[in-house]
Amino acid sequence: MPDRLKLPCKFCGERNTAVQQTxxxxxxxxxxxxxxxxxxGRGFRTYETTKKPYLVIPPRN
Structure with a gap:
């Protein structure tokens, strides 16, 4: 996973956190x-949202 997508630990800043439960x-x-x-070794919750695709409708010619 790219580093920009990894969520850091809010206590120590470690970038290699693991999902324990969804x-x-x-x-x-x-x-x-x-x-x-x-x-x-500390646990925390994240509230994540997904980006919805932006729909573009091209004009008719």
């Missing part, structure tokens, strides 16, 4: 995940 999604597509840091 809790679920709401109607808007927001996802709640439990993550754990292998460096300091």
């Amino acid at each position: 809790i679920g999604c709401d109607e808007a597509g927001n996802m709640v995940r439990k993550r754990v840091c292998p460096d300091c």
